[in-house]
Amino acid sequence: MESILHINNINFSYENKAALRDVSLDVKSGDFLGLIGPNGGGKTTLIKLALGLLQPNKGTIELFGESVSSFKDWNKVSFVSQKATSFNKAFPATVFEVVSMGLTPKIGYFKRFTAKHRAAVKQAVAQVDMSDYLHQNISSLSGGQQQRVFIARSLVSQPELIILDEPTVGIDHANVKGFYELLHRLNKETGLTLVMITHDLAGIAQHASKLVYLDQQVQYEGSPEHFTLPETDFHVLRGIRA
Numbered sequence: 001m002e003s004i005l006h007i008n009n010i011n012f013s014y015e016n017k018a019a020l021r022d023v024s025l026d027v028k029s030g031d032f033l034g035l036i037g038p039n040g041g042g043k044t045t046l047i048k049l050a051l052g053l054l055q056p057n058k059g060t061i062e063l064f065g066e067s068v069s070s071f072k073d074w075n076k077v078s079f080v081s082q083k084a085t086s087f088n089k090a091f092p093a094t095v096f097e098v099v100s101m102g103l104t105p106k107i108g109y110f111k112r113f114t115a116k117h118r119a120a121v122k123q124a125v126a127q128v129d130m131s132d133y134l135h136q137n138i139s140s141l142s143g144g145q146q147q148r149v150f151i152a153r154s155l156v157s158q159p160e161l162i163i164l165d166e167p168t169v170g171i172d173h174a175n176v177k178g179f180y181e182l183l184h185r186l187n188k189e190t191g192l193t194l195v196m197i198t199h200d201l202a203g204i205a206q207h208a209s210k211l212v213y214l215d216q217q218v219q220y221e222g223s224p225e226h227f228t229l230p231e232t233d234f235h236v237l238r239g240i241r242a
């Protein structure tokens, strides 16, 4: 199986404060990896390193077999952050327009939006079951529906890897289940590789193919079925079930 993200023995410190120590991780094509751990355990830092936004003090990181420092094929990678922090709800755009924005890196700002692009947008919207809302304003949708639209915005450029940072925050319980089912379906049916940071252990354990528990070091890497929380210290529990 092709290696999508390979992190080899990295250390990372913010100034003099260690955030990650001897972290190694391998994400293979078709994995659905759940990245869990206590608050401050280094999950976001690890993703920033994987995206080349930070550089490790030690060790190597490869995306699609190439060092992240020289990686250029960013079309293959997409990132979905917490909806609330990434989007101004008052923004006056329809579902179609928001998803079209996902094509901007591919076609550039000033090139023509063709029938082919339009069809790609419609297909991505259909993949997340939002076709009935194509011309509705994004601000009129529920949190769960908005997050589906952001997934469609990622899908439209046909990435091979999507990294999600706590995408279920702010989505009500009933819709979270449907959101996981959507990710599960995309992973299984299209072979899309997913890496998802979350504090929702119960939810991710049902859908991920692999869990990594990170608390400065990788304390668990394996199947969700065999995962048990490290020493049930209240600090850890609070962090992960917050």
Ligand SMILES: Nc1ncnc2c1ncn2[C@@H]1O[C@H](COP(=O)(O)OP(=O)(O)OP(=O)(O)O)[C@@H](O)[C@H]1O
Residues within 6 Å of the ligand: 014, 017, 019, 037, 038, 039, 040, 041, 042, 043, 044, 045, 046
């Ligand atoms: N820009 C920064 N400057 C200094 N320290 C930072 C910075 N960003 C994060 N840290 C520290 O690095 C450690 C890891 O933080 P990180 O945000 O990666 O953890 P996390 O697992 O994503 O946490 P959470 O679950 O709360 O989002 C924490 O101790 C945090 O305070």
